[in-house]
Amino acid sequence: MPTPSPRSLDAWLKQLDKQLLPVPADCHQRVCRALGDSRRSLRYIADLMQGSPALALRVLREANRQTGALGEPAESLENAIGRLGLQRTEELLHRQPTLPAEDIPRALRQVQLISQHASQQANGLFAGRLARLWQEIHWGSLLFLAPVWTLLAAQPELFDQWEQRVLIEGEPASRVEQELLGVPLLQLCLALAEHWRLPEWVVQGYRLLTQDRRLLIKALHIARDNEHPLHQQQLLDAEPQLRRWLTQPGNTIVLANGLALSAHQAWSSPHSLRWQRLTGLYLQLPLHEVQQQIHQQAAQSARQHAVSGLWHPAEALLWPSGALHLRVPAQATGAPPPPKVTEVDEWRHLCTQLLAQPSAFHNLEQLGSAAGQALQACGLQRVLLLMADRSHSRLRALYHAGLDQSATGLLLEPQHSQVLRRLLKEPGQLRLTPGNFAQFSALLPGALKLLFPSEHLVFRSLVCNGRVALLLVVDRQGSPFSEANLQAFGKTAQCIERALASFAKRTP
Structure with a gap:
């Protein structure tokens, strides 16, 4: 039969004062080796101990207990180790329970x-x-x-x-x-x-x-x-x-x-x-x-600290x-x-895939598909990814969603569009709204205007190895973009750009 929990301050203090904190076994071993190495400084040992906050607490508590109520408490772990001495600190650590990290x-x-x-x-x-x-x-x-x-x-x-x-x-x-x-x-x-x-x-x-x-x-x-x-x-x-x-x-x-x-x-x-x-x-x-x-x-x-299975903000x-x-x-x-965040969960999974090191993709088509799906998961209904050739003389469709089948195999020649030339010259973003649509519409290729019959569009170019490699075109089925939509798009574009950089560094 389980022991009932304490219900008073004194009872809790009595129980918790005796409670030992488990320490990850691998961290415990590293600290013990450092304590036995005469070449290691107190600063180095204290820094190493930070991998397990439980070790730091145990050493600090013991140093302050030995100092007594009349002495000043140690304000840092380095100071606490100095008060205890290396041998006493090592003995203390050997009495600390250890477990594999996943069992804590x-x-x-x-x-x-x-x-x-x-x-x-x-x-x-x-x-x-x-x-x-x-x-x-x-x-x-x-x-x-x-x-x-x-x-x-x-x-x-x-x-x-x-x-x-x-x-x-x-x-x-x-x-x-x-x-x-x-x-x-x-x-x-x-x-x-x-x-x-x-x-x-x-x-x-x-x-x-x-x-x-x-x-x-x-x-x-x-x-x-x-x-x-x-x-x-x-x-x-x-x-x-x-x-x-x-x-x-x-x-x-x-x-x-x-x-x-x-x-x-x-x-x-x-x-x-x-x-x-x-x-x-x-x-x-x-x-x-x-x-x-x-x-x-x-x-x-x-x-520095995030591990699988734990939540980091x-x-x-x-x-x-x-x-x-x-x-x-x-x-x-x-x-x-809850069901209402299924798309967010999918978006997060796809962004994690894009950010993987080394690259998780074997070819550009795989990368483009994950990138396009991530853009859809963050609330963008129509998506087109255009890949630029080395001379920036052509753009070809790498991925599309929510568009007419004419988007398959789409080829554009940027020299005929001032907007595309500008976006390929250097990374940038252009947002079309009813207020500026008339100004830019004439500068867009007709094929794009047919695919995106909307006054609410966003264009963004992404860089890889110092040159624009990818152009994104997205909209919300003709609806206006909210600030949240734009933030989500921006963060997804950053993930895609990092995925391009990782893909370029992969070992064939």
């Missing part, structure tokens, strides 16, 4: 991936501006969710239940946490952070979220007016205490984890936008610049706008996607 509970691996994403956001957004404090920023952001790691190592089913009820069904998080745990989750995290003597910024962050939300709420209200920075500054000048609090460097780890956690749900959710605007207020940057930077850091995190940056909020809960929980 998915919920634990998923939240540790969120922590690694948060650490990348903190490093990219803040560490360069506060270079003297980069270690505190890095390790504080990585370890901020460490209490949750231990909770999910003990009871991994809690994560799926929380995602299902909060992210998918929309129940209030506080009510769900009370029912599942018997105590508020943030209070439990604060108690564990204090008990383990985690870095001071981690403790301060949980105190802010549990005991002193007044300043945070005031800052969030000011951050909403991101389009008027002068007015924001006037509001901050009127409240010196709020201004001083906002600029504290310790807030960076709360911001980074807020960004990473909210992106796990959806980049465009109100919760995510609140953290993006607050980050903009902290950095004194407009929202669009903040979003550009956090998207770049998410992509960098995915390159950077994947959603490739999807059409408007589909993101439908996808994340299904991906995160492992539940089958």
Whole structure:
């Protein structure tokens, strides 16, 4: 008969303090070899340990436990290893349970991936501006969710239940946490952070979220007016205490984890936008610049940390706008996607195929077919892909969909069309609307106008090895393009261009 879950703060602390976190066996072996190699520096060993956040937590907790309540807690892993010594650190690691990565509970691996994403956001957004404090920023952001790691190592089913009820069904998080745990989750995290003597910024962050939300709420209200920075500054000048609090460097780890956690749900959710605007207020940057930077850091995190079977928010940056909020809960929980996102699922699969390294295609016809299908899956009903010859004297149809059969074997001579010549000369995009259709219609080949009887068209040329190789022509069966349609088309075109580059590098 299973042991009932704790229902009080003291009972949870007692159970979780004894809980050991499993470590991926391959990472454990690499760290142990490095510890036994006298040529390796503490910095190198600490960097290697980041591959398993559980190892970093174990070493930091042990170093701070030995220091005692009167000593300053170690703020970085390098400092913690120095306090313990290499031999003691190695002995500690040998007592840590190891498992093949795929056997570690998915919920634990998923939240540790969120922590690694948060650490990348903190490093990219803040560490360069506060270079003297980069270690505190890095390790504080990585370890901020460490209490949750231990909770999910003990009871991994809690994560799926929380995602299902909060992210998918929309129940209030506080009510769900009370029912599942018997105590508020943030209070439990604060108690564990204090008990383990985690870095001071981690403790301060949980105190802010549990005991002193007044300043945070005031800052969030000011951050909403991101389009008027002068007015924001006037509001901050009127409240010196709020201004001083906002600029504290310790807030960076709360911001980074807020960004990473909210992106796990959806980049465009109100919760995510609140953290993006607050980050903009902290950095004194407009929202669009903040979003550009956090998207770049998410992509960098995915390159370093993403693994099969876990959800990384950077994947959603490739999807059409408007589909993101439908996808994340299904991906995160492992539940089958709802029927209304079948096309998005197909679009994502095709883009993944296009981005494969090395190229998954044996010939251009295969690549063109996948590219055309991806364009259709993102909502474009009529699609034509034209391949340019080396001299740019001819364009031939590589793929078409939704068009008359006359598109098969279509050949165009660009010298007769000023629009085609311009698009072949350098990469570019031309969008036709009723407002400019009369201006450009006379410059288009008659064969194209017959295939696309529409005043709403988009042309785009794609480069391979420094020259335009492919021309895309798409429309929505004569309907206007929405902003979401254009974003989806742009992202798909980028995937096709990368597929062309990979195909050109393939080994025959």
